Amino acid sequence: MTQQLLPCVEINPSTTPDACVIWLHGLGDSGHGFAPIVPELKLPESMAVKFLFPHAPERPVTINGGMRMRAWYDIKSLDFESRADLEGVKESAAQVEALIEAQIESGIPSERIVLAGFSQGGVIALHLAPRYARKLAGVIALSTYMCEPSLLGSEAKDTNRETPIMMAHGEQDEVVPVFMGNAAFKTLSESGFNATWQTYTMQHNVCIQELNDISAWLQKVLG
Template identity: 25%
Template sequence: MDDPHQNQPLERSGASLEDATVAMVLVHGRGARARGMLDLAREVRHDDVAYLAPQAQDGSWYPQLFLAPLEANEPNLSSALRAVGDAIETAVDGGVPRERVVLLGFSQGACLATEFAARNARRYGGVVALSGGLIGPAVDRERYEGSMAGTPVFLGCGDRDPHIPVERVHESAAVFDDLEAAVTDRIYRNVGHTVLSDELTVVRQLLEDVVESTA
């Protein structure tokens, strides 16, 4: 299939889009389910936020490692990027402005979230990458252009993560800095591939800031 992730479920929780002031799109990791990301959403729940979680076909957004050549992950990668874009458009069509949509991913989902945001630079509510970074064997800065207009971007990763090189996190942060985002990259010592309570605190504060900006 040329577009394997189309017509997959879009799981939802939290406020309805009609009532929400902020939307969060949550992108799951390899071998996971969208429902699992809604469990994470409960950890950072805010009453004014609608949570949307797209589902990858067979639980994986692309077949190879995120450091593989881009063509090795096609057509799945392009389809996955469209799925993320479609989830954002669902929020926008439901009445949440794009600048109040927060994009969050974990692991493979974090790689996909950063790649989508960098390829589609503009103002968002925020971008959060938990254990992930830009996709490809090397960071090609010519692939990314435009301005994120001060969008808060948080990249968190453990220094013992077996899947995500710390250098790729720093390289990704540099790209977002070039794209005029407000970037924080935080490397946690003696930590592997996981989500930490400190990262959840960052996400809660980010959501609170976006909600308060609408008041």
């Protein structure tokens, strides 16, 4: 594969990393958006986790009047079934897969890599992980939904069916309504994936309790 790797904000532990979290941002954000959460997670130094926050490519986004911004895919409408542009999702999933493969080549096994995503980033995580041929440590999907859920049954691989998938959503989310996240959770569960579902009293964002729960979850799957 000769494609250039996605540029990332990289936060390394004080010792040689033996695990990695790849965290995908939402529409119009960048890798810088979520990087400040790393100290908030208060992970023990003994865990030696590297964090990568890749920047999505810039592209025109239809619902924003064709304005160019960082986006993992185009959003042509806010319709539940067709919100995510499948071709764009596949393209970004391939770029993120290349990033995972690069971490594996650097010496971090796939079973020590967590794929995380917020909103649009979560769509990519939920598209890639069930179709990925290598075993991952876990998946975090926050305030997000699933692209073309009807395709999951025929395209999913068995490799990550037992992999823990932490799904969380704000009850007052007006950007991605909570029913969309819950529908993705149900689709994963019905397809035999090991997903959990949690809601928080918040909008389309993250909150302190959620970060505390993510920290505990990461310590469990990577500890």
